Amino acid sequence: MPTLIKLTGGAFADLDNEFVHVADEDDAPNVDAVILSFTRFQAEGEALLAAGRKVGVRLESDQAVEDLAYDLPRLSVVALAFPKFRDGRAFTSARLLRERLGFTGEVRAVGDVFREQAGFMVRCGFDAFEPSDGSTAQEWGTAAGRFRHVYQRAADDRAPAFEERA
Template sequence: LEPEDKVETLEGRLSGVDLVALAFPKFRDGRPFTAARLLRTRLGFSGEIRAVGDVLRDQAGFMVRCGFDAFVPADGSTAAIWAEAAGRHSHVYQRAADARAPAFVERQGE
């Protein structure tokens, strides 16, 4: 999907779809973050969501939390570099499309 496309147009049309690629024309365009979250939470999409284009490694962890599984960055960096960037932070501070518990919930279990 291009950022101007609405995720809701895919509702009821995702059966049999294994991959949705969300385009980042510029790193400062955050609409694909919202699209990934909506695909996961509202539309129940369980296939691969791929970030394509001008994506930043610094945002990898946030992208995974929104629902992205794969990255095809414009800078040509490797999957290993992105995997390391996505797993850089061990604690999160708010709920997201992933199932990770926020730090305040972790602290309650201590």
């Protein structure tokens, strides 16, 4: 099970990952919490939710978050994939989830998740991370808190430079 780092109230902590990532070709395990692909969610999500399971959906970087809009209130997690850390589409997806679609559940970074991007991810609204570089919650805290100031509004509540100055 990959390590999960969770950001709660400004603090990063290593947590047990209660969600199981279920691949499309695998049988659904008998667990309380699963993360499914969007395709599989469309087929099986209704039944799983009705059975009282916690359900998360994994979106690949080329999938539009808007397609999830209707189901968002029922989802515990939206996992946004970074196929390579250089693929920055998930940053847009996360911001839209938070700022446009009002999603308040967990937004989780999965795939090639590299702590150098911690600050960008947090600012875009991610609050859970499955790092692929072996980094720890403490390292994520350091990386995400690196900058005392930011220059633009994003999905977090940090005051941008122009507000600090005002």
